[in-house]
Amino acid sequence: MTRRDSPEERAPAPPAARKALPRTPRALPASLIFFGDRFAAIDKPAGLSLRTSRADPHGAARGLIEALRFRDRELFAGREPQLVHRLDESTSGVVLVALDVDIHRELVTRFAERQAEKRYLALVWGHPRPAAGRWEARLGPDRKDRRKMKVDPEGRPALTEYRTLGKAAHVALLELTPRTGRTHQLRVHLAAAGHPIVGDDLYGGPREHGIRSPALRSALAPGRSLLHAFRLAIPGLEPEAFEAPLPADFRAALAACRISLDTALAIPPQP
Numbered sequence: 045m046t047r048r049d050s051p052e053e054r055a056p057a058p059p060a061a062r063k064a065l066p067r068t069p070r071a072l073p074a075s076l077i078f079f080g081d082r083f084a085a086i087d088k089p090a091g092l093s094l095r096t097s098r099a100d101p102h103g104a105a106r107g108l109i110e111a112l113r114f115r116d117r118e119l120f121a122g123r124e125p126q127l128v129h130r131l132d133e134s135t136s137g138v139v140l141v142a143l144d145v146d147i148h149r150e151l152v153t154r155f156a157e158r159q160a161e162k163r164y165l166a167l168v169w170g171h172p173r174p175a176a177g178r179w180e181a182r183l184g185p186d187r188k189d190r191r192k193m194k195v196d197p198e199g200r201p202a203l204t205e206y207r208t209l210g211k212a213a214h215v216a217l218l219e220l221t222p223r224t225g226r227t228h229q230l231r232v233h234l235a236a237a238g239h240p241i242v243g244d245d246l247y248g249g250p251r252e253h254g255i256r257s258p259a260l261r262s263a264l265a266p267g268r269s270l271l272h273a274f275r276l277a278i279p280g281l282e283p284e285a286f287e288a289p290l291p292a293d294f295r296a297a298l299a300a301c302r303i304s305l306d307t308a309l310a311i312p313p314q315p
Contacts, residue, residue, distance in 0.1 A: 073089065073111055073112065073113055074086050074087060074088055074089055074092065074108055074109075074111035074112050075087040075089075075112070075113075075116075075288075076112055076113075076116040076119075077138065077286050077287075077288060078283065078286055079116075079119050080143075080282075081143070082142070082143050082144055082146075082147040083128070083140055083141060083142050083143055083147050083151065084119075084120075084125070084140070084141045084143065085138055085139070085140055085141075085276070085286040086108055086109075086112070086138075086139050086140075086141060087136070087137065087138060087139075087288040087289070088108060088111075088131055088135075088136060088137060088138075088139045089111070089136055089291065090133075090134050090135065090136040090268045090269075090291065090293075091133065091134070091268065092107070092108065092111055092133065093107070093133040094107075094108065094127060094130040094131060094133070094139070095133075096127070096130075102124060102125070102126060104127055104130070105125040105126055105127045105141055106125065108125075108127070108139065108141065109125055109141070120143075123143050124143075125141045125142065125143060126141065126142045126145075126148045127139065127140075127141060127142075128140040128141065128142050128148065128151040128152055128155065129152075129155055129160075129225075131273055132228070132231075132269070132271075134243070134244070134268040134269040134271070135164075135269060135271045135272070135273060136271075136272050136273070136288070136291050136294075137164070137272045137273025137274055137288045138273050138274070138275065138276040138286050138287070138288045139273075140276065140286075151278070154278055155225065158223065158224070159278060159279065160276060160277070160278045161221065161275075161276070161277045161278075162221065162222055162273060162275075162276055163219060163220070163221055163273075163274060163275040163276075164219070164220040164221075164222070164230060164271060164272060164273050164274065165209075165217065165218070165219060165220075165271075165272045165274050165290065165294070166217075166218045166220055166230065166234065166241050166269075166270060166271045166272075167215050167216075167217055167218075167241065167242045167264075167270040167294065167297055167298070167301075168215060168216055168217075168218055168234055168239040168240065168241055168242060169214065169215055169239055169240055169241075169242060169248065169251050170214075170215070170216065170238060170239045171208070171211055171216045171239075172206065172208060172216060172218065172237060172239050175207065175208040176206065176207035176208060177205075177206060178203060178204060178205045178206070179202075179203070179204045179206070179233040179236070179237060180201075180202070180203050180204075181195040181202065181232075181233060181236055182195065182196055182197055182198070182199035182200060182201055182202060183195060183196060183199045183200060183202045183226045183227075183228075183229060183232055183233075184196030184198065184199030184200065191246060192228070192232075192246060192247070193226070193227050193228045193229075193232050194232065195232065195236045200224075200226060201224060202222075202224045202226045202229050202232075202233065203222070203223040203224050204220060204221070204222050204223070204224075204229060204230060204233045205220070205221040205222075205223065206218050206219065206220050206221070207219050209303075209309065210298075210303040210304065210305075210307070211303070212301035212302060212303055213301075214251075214252075214255060214260075214264070214301075215242060215264065215301055215303075216239070217298065217303050217305075218234075228247070230271065231244055231246075231247045231269065231271070232247065234247075234248075235247040235248055241269045241270060241271050242264055242266070242269075242270045242297065243264075243265070243266045243267065243268050243269045243270050244269040244271070250265065252264040252265045259300060260300050260301070263296050263297045263299075263300035263301070264297060264300070264301075266293045266294075266297060268293070270293070270294050270297055272288070272290055272291065272294055273288065274287055274288055274289075274290065275287045275288075290305060
């Protein structure tokens with residue numbers, strides 16, 4: 045078994061190429077967290093899409109493997125990896141990849157039966173009140189915008205638990221635990237509560253323009269949603285828990301806001 049936890053950065057594009065690119069964050073290499081005989085855990089970078097298609101159902105998994113460093117990609121040679129679950133393109137963090145059909149079926153079933161505990165970190169606008177609680181609004185597709193989901197009383201049940209880990213003048217750091225797995229669940233619940241994720245222009249719109257400090261304004265305009273799947277645990281799995289370190293842009297935003305991640309994560313959850 046092999047463990048990895050240190051992402052590396054690619055060399056920047058030459059100036060001429062950079063000018064031609066849109067102003068979106070560039071996906072960093074993926075990082076291998078764990079590699080075993082039957083499955084692997086990978087730290088997906090923001091900007092890497094895991095969308096699948098009927099024509100190529102394993103294409104997203106291959107794309108994730110190809111984003112790894114060469115020495116880690118070599119571990120998957122001769123295997124047919126399959127995604128167990130997905131993250132949005134702008135979301136970073138832990139993703140499980142099955143290495144055989146049987147473990148894929150088993151892990152997908154564990155997710156469907158809500159046996160997997162997923163914990164996210166999100167930097168959001170404003171300060172939720174109360175500081176900890178749950179959101180239970182039902183969710184359904186937004187008929188006016190096919191890219192989005194919305195709160196819909198006739199939609200599917202959705203449950204998100206949250207707690208505040210730290211606060212600054214304009215934002216709060218939250219720990220989010222989704223108890224269901226609806227599309228865009230965390231993003232929609234937060235937006236509906238009036239606290240969209242920093243950088244999530246689809247559901248919240250940019251709000252950094254009123255900030256006077258240029259450095260803080262820049263840190264709170266990361267070009268992607270500051271949402272990170274930092275921990276995934278499945279009881280009975282060996283190992284049963286995986287964690288992904290916070291990406292550099294997220295750390296920079298917290299530092300600019302003077303929110304200590306170590307102090308925040310040391311806060312015990314309320315019973």
